[in-house]
Amino acid sequence: MSWLTRLSNTVRSGRVEREIRRELEFHVAERADELRDAGLSPEEAERRARGRLGNPLLQAERTRDVDIALWADGLARNLRHAARSLGRAPGFALTVAATLALGIGANTAVFSALDAVLLRPLPFPDADRLVRLSQKEQASAETMIAPVRLEEWNRLNSTFRAVSGYGVEDVSETSGDLPERVRRAFVTPRMLEVWGVAPALGRGFSEEEHRFGGPAAALVSERYWRRRLGSAPDVLSRRLRIGDASVPIVGVMPASFRFPDRDVDVWFPSAVDAPYAQSRRSTWYTGVGRLRPGVTLEEARADLSAVQARLARQFPDPDRKIGVDLRPLKQDLVGGMGRTLWLLFGAVSVLLLIACTNIAALLVARGMARRPEIAVRRSLGASRAAIAGLVLAETLLLALAGGALGLLVAGVATAAFRALGTGLPRVDEVVVNGRILLYCSVSTLGVALVSGLAPAVRALREDAGLATGESGRTQVSGGQRLQWALVGGQVALSVTLLTGAGLLVRSVHALARVEPGFEKTGVLTFRMSGSWSESADYPALVARVGRTIDTLRALPGVEGAATTGWSLPGTPTEWESSFALVEASGDADRRIIADLRVVSPEYFATMGIPLLQGERCEQRSVGTRGAPAGQGYDLMVNRAFAARHLSDHASAVGLHLRAYAEGALEDASRPGRIMGVVGDAREQGIDRLPVPTVYTCLSAPTPTPFFVVRTSGDPLALVGAVRARMKELEPQRSVYDVGALDERIDGAYGQRRLLTLLLVVFSLSALSLAAVGLYGTLSYTVGQRQREVGLRMALGARRADIVRQFLGQGLRVVGLACAGGVGLALALRRVLAGLLYGVSATDAATLLGVVAMVAVVAAVASLVPAVRAARLDPMRVLRES
Amino acid sequence: MSAPPPRNDVLQGTLSLLVLKTLAASRRLHGYAITSHIQRVSEDLLRVEEGSLYPALHRMEQLGLLRSEWGVTDKNREARFYSLTAKGRRQLAREEESWNRLTEGVGRVLRYA
Numbered sequence: 003m004s005w006l007t008r009l010s011n012t013v014r015s016g017r018v019e020r021e022i023r024r025e026l027e028f029h030v031a032e033r034a035d036e037l038r039d040a041g042l043s044p045e046e047a048e049r050r051a052r053g054r055l056g057n058p059l060l061q062a063e064r065t066r067d068v069d070i071a072l073w074a075d076g077l078a079r080n081l082r083h084a085a086r087s088l089g090r091a092p093g094f095a096l097t098v099a100a101t102l103a104l105g106i107g108a109n110t111a112v113f114s115a116l117d118a119v120l121l122r123p124l125p126f127p128d129a130d131r132l133v134r135l136s137q138k139e140q141a142s143a144e145t146m147i148a149p150v151r152l153e154e155w156n157r158l159n160s161t162f163r164a165v166s167g168y169g170v171e172d173v174s175e176t177s178g179d180l181p182e183r184v185r186r187a188f189v190t191p192r193m194l195e196v197w198g199v200a201p202a203l204g205r206g207f208s209e210e211e212h213r214f215g216g217p218a219a220a221l222v223s224e225r226y227w228r229r230r231l232g233s234a235p236d237v238l239s240r241r242l243r244i245g246d247a248s249v250p251i252v253g254v255m256p257a258s259f260r261f262p263d264r265d266v267d268v269w270f271p272s273a274v275d276a277p278y279a280q281s282r283r284s285t286w287y288t289g290v291g292r293l294r295p296g297v298t299l300e301e302a303r304a305d306l307s308a309v310q311a312r313l314a315r316q317f318p319d320p321d322r323k324i325g326v327d328l329r330p331l332k333q334d335l336v337g338g339m340g341r342t343l344w345l346l347f348g349a350v351s352v353l354l355l356i357a358c359t360n361i362a363a364l365l366v367a368r369g370m371a372r373r374p375e376i377a378v379r380r381s382l383g384a385s386r387a388a389i390a391g392l393v394l395a396e397t398l399l400l401a402l403a404g405g406a407l408g409l410l411v412a413g414v415a416t417a418a419f420r421a422l423g424t425g426l427p428r429v430d431e432v433v434v435n436g437r438i439l440l441y442c443s444v445s446t447l448g449v450a451l452v453s454g455l456a457p458a459v460r461a462l463r464e465d466a467g468l469a470t471g472e473s474g475r476t477q478v479s480g481g482q483r484l485q486w487a488l489v490g491g492q493v494a495l496s497v498t499l500l501t502g503a504g505l506l507v508r509s510v511h512a513l514a515r516v517e518p519g520f521e522k523t524g525v526l527t528f529r530m531s532g533s534w535s536e537s538a539d540y541p542a543l544v545a546r547v548g549r550t551i552d553t554l555r556a557l558p559g560v561e562g563a564a565t566t567g568w569s570l571p572g573t574p575t576e577w578e579s580s581f582a583l584v585e586a587s588g589d590a591d592r593r594i595i596a597d598l599r600v601v602s603p604e605y606f607a608t609m610g611i612p613l614l615q616g617e618r619c620e621q622r623s624v625g626t627r628g629a630p631a632g633q634g635y636d637l638m639v640n641r642a643f644a645a646r647h648l649s650d651h652a653s654a655v656g657l658h659l660r661a662y663a664e665g666a667l668e669d670a671s672r673p674g675r676i677m678g679v680v681g682d683a684r685e686q687g688i689d690r691l692p693v694p695t696v697y698t699c700l701s702a703p704t705p706t707p708f709f710v711v712r713t714s715g716d717p718l719a720l721v722g723a724v725r726a727r728m729k730e731l732e733p734q735r736s737v738y739d740v741g742a743l744d745e746r747i748d749g750a751y752g753q754r755r756l757l758t759l760l761l762v763v764f765s766l767s768a769l770s771l772a773a774v775g776l777y778g779t780l781s782y783t784v785g786q787r788q789r790e791v792g793l794r795m796a797l798g799a800r801r802a803d804i805v806r807q808f809l810g811q812g813l814r815v816v817g818l819a820c821a822g823g824v825g826l827a828l829a830l831r832r833v834l835a836g837l838l839y840g841v842s843a844t845d846a847a848t849l850l851g852v853v854a855m856v857a858v859v860a861a862v863a864s865l866v867p868a869v870r871a872a873r874l875d876p877m878r879v880l881r882e883s
Numbered sequence: 884m885s886a887p888p889p890r891n892d893v894l895q896g897t898l899s900l901l902v903l904k905t906l907a908a909s910r911r912l913h914g915y916a917i918t919s920h921i922q923r924v925s926e927d928l929l930r931v932e933e934g935s936l937y938p939a940l941h942r943m944e945q946l947g948l949l950r951s952e953w954g955v956t957d958k959n960r961e962a963r964f965y966s967l968t969a970k971g972r973r974q975l976a977r978e979e980e981s982w983n984r985l986t987e988g989v990g991r992v993l994r995y996a
Contacts, residue, residue, distance in 0.1 A: 021963075022937070022941075024961065024963075025914065025937065025962070025963045026937065028913065028914075028915065028960055028961065028962045028963070029914055029915045029933070029937075031960060032915040032960070033915065033933075035958075054933050054934075055933045055934060
């Protein structure tokens with residue numbers, strides 16, 4: 003009998019039923035004939051014939067049960083039935099559905115983030131062939147590539163379809179009433195070839211436009227076209243005004259094209275043949291390439307390394323020191339987000355598992371409470387399969403309700419995620435789509451199976467005892483063992499989750515108490531648009547930034563103002579560079595590796611970094627291309643630098659350092675003089691100890707340095723005044739990236755805090771679920787053993803003994819579970835490594851705290867049913883049973 | 884189920900053997916004829932419980948041991964006729980074999996135990 007026939011039987015079940023009736027009617031008629039022949043009256047014959055066949059309705063039903071698989075026809079019936087029976091226990095149904103809604107919803111939400119960020123390819127054709135190219139320089143964090151080198155890489159390699167590069171800057175667009183900050187990417191030739199994307203309107207850049215002195219052209223994003231240009235159909239005849247230049251728009255990129263980051267709205271061609279672009283030391287572009295079909299990353303790496311080795315022979319200085327680094331673009335973009343997401347997904351899956359086991363335990367208990375009902379069903383002829391089907395139908399119905407609600411929860415959660423996680427990569431791709439719908443459905447069915455299986459199997463096994471009518475007073479142990487195992491598992495998993503959450507909470511606290519070595523409160527930070535074209539006249543750029551600092555300092559409520567080059571203090575960044583000490587004795591080539599910060603002289607006073615020795619550095623005059631004019635730049639070093647590298651000398655002040663690898667300071671080979679020593683500050687991130695640091699005193703290493711403004715009051719109260727003053731001073735520029743420094747630092751650790759918060763929520767939910775499971779199971783045990791309790795009390799047991807007995811039973815399981823949970827947490831301790839600060843992954847205090855917390859919660863959850871047992875009236879219990 | 888059975892009902896499990904054997908002897912029979920045949924051939928020693936016959940027939944049909952079709956009896960009544968499939972024949976051989984072994988074993992025990 004094929005499933006197909008069964009299925010068609012189900013569909014045509016009316017017909018099948020009629021056929022069975024006809025067959026049975028025939029039998030009755032034949033039998034009646036025979037009885038009549040034996041001399042009975044026709045009526046009597048008919049009655050006896052029917053009687054011998056048994057209840058014809060039941061008979062038809064049983065016959066049909068065989069004919070039609072229960073799973074299909076029975077499903078609809080069972081679901082109807084389950085709905086009725088759940089309707090009679092609305093509290094139970096609601097609890098279970100809500101638990102599942104949260105479990106499935108949270109799980110689906112985290113999965114949708116995981117899917118969008120990690121599993122789905124980047125939104126470009128054949129995105130797995132996109133590769134991030136970096137140059138690797140010894141003892142330098144520099145990864146950006148010189149234009150000439152990038153062009154050579156493109157020309158000489160044989161594994162890439164194309165290699166391209168880009169840089170990003172924030173400029174002001176001034177064709178409207180107000181200048182607007184626009185994030186602009188300047189791109190080398192072949193950008194569209196690498197991305198594999200064509201403009202939605204217009205065209206890409208021509209070869210001419212990529213040439214020095216060639217015609218100007220710009221591509222704009224779909225968003226920019228829509229918002230700023232009102233989706234004007236004549237966009238291709240419009241022009242952008244950036245700085246003094248008026249640039250024709252030649253195309254609009256499709257909405258899905260958001261690169262290098264989602265804020266980029268304008269793309270400009272970069273001229274790689276410009277005379278000023280020929281230095282092999284310049285570091286302009288972030289590289290990206292598209293592999294030829296069938297080429298592996300290893301092959302490409304070997305190929306490009308060979309190319310670079312050739313260049314090293316040809317241009318030993320500086321290419322000898324430069325290597326290549328290749329990584330899949332997706333990996334590069336997603337970065338550390340992957341681990342956070344897997345961690346969250348693990349936690350939320352554990353939570354769902356706990357919810358499932360909890361519901362399984364509830365259903366087992368409910369199944370036992372329903373024994374009389376099931377016994378009646380069995381005696382009325384329901385088959386075992388029918389009973390199991392009924393239990394599964396109930397679970398399925400609950401899971402479906404939970405899944406549907408869970409989808410809503412997931413929808414809300416992903417919207418919240420998009421709104422809150424603005425700094426996270428690919429976060430705008432996190433949506434509930436078909437894949438997520440599918441995932442949610444599959445997990446709902448999985449939930450129904452996982453939580454329904456144990457109760458259904460129980461219902462099947464129950465059966466034997468039922469028929470005999472001794473409704474299981476004596477044989478509860480089997481179900482009880484299962485229930486206790488489920489509860490123990492829940493508690494153990496909760497302990498593990500709580501341990502992880504506890505460790506993260508302690509890290510966040512430790513981080514908040516950190517003394518960073520600078521004063522992070524009361525500082526307003528912002529940036530101002532600028533263009534790299536300004537660096538053509540470096541003295542003017544430095545003068546402009548100096549003017550801005552002076553203006554800021556003159557504002558009422560401002561105590562100090564300064565700039566810092568590439569990043570804010572306390573946010574995770576490192577600018578590792580190497581230096582040589584000019585006064586070094588002996589091995590003059592000894593290399594000193596240190597963090598390099600480029601700041602304006604007022605930086606130390608503004609940030610509250612104390613001057614320990616010597617005097618404050620000064621801004622020296624600057625040559626046309628950023629190189630120091632005359633003597634080198636003034637330098638400051640921190641205490642760690644002086645202690646580690648300059649301890650041979652009587653005083654650090656007056657020594658000279660020469661930059662080894664060239665960073666942003668092009669040709670800074672002229673040694674700088676150390677003017678003073680300052681205190682150690684956690685510049686590289688507040689979670690890292692201060693490292694030896696060299697400060698170069700230059701207010702504008704980039705056209706868009708960070709301004710830091712020390713205020714006497716709330717820094718954000720000053721935003722309006724700063725904006726107004728800046729508009730007077732620089733009407734063509736826009737102010738952006740505005741925020742209080744402490745909030746910016748917090749924001750830099752937002753991902754970790756979000757992880758902590760979510761883990762806390764998940765683990766507390768897990769604990770409360772486990773507590774409910776414990777309470778329910780113990781209550782049920784008490785209910786089952788009423789008679790025994792009554793008997794013991796009648797024989798003189800004291801109430802305290804009864805309480806102790808049940809409390810002990812609950813706590814024994816909890817104790818074992820705690821041990822298991824702690825063991826699991828210790829086994830998984832590597833998972834959190836690197837996310838913790840100031841606390842070890844095996845921190846005893848955290849583990850003890852978690853166990854104590856679980857023990858207290860478990861004790862309360864067990865105490866209630868235990869006390870209830872002790873309050874039983876022995877006489878009544880014994881009479882009733 | 885404590886009272887002794889009022890008549891010699893066919894043991895559960897032997898029913899299918901009896902049905903298979905009956906159908907092997909005749910080409911095709913309806914349910915009523917199967918019960919009558921078993922009763923007659925066993926000289927009233929065995930009596931099929933009519934309530935369990937039809938579920939058994941349908942189960943056997945699902946297992947592919949029997950096939951059925953509607954037809955008309957001599958009395959011009961519509962009835963469902965069952966006949967044996969090849970699979971049913973093989974099943975019969977197996978069940979006969981195991982039945983014989985069972986009776987032989989039980990017989991020996993009764994004789995010598």
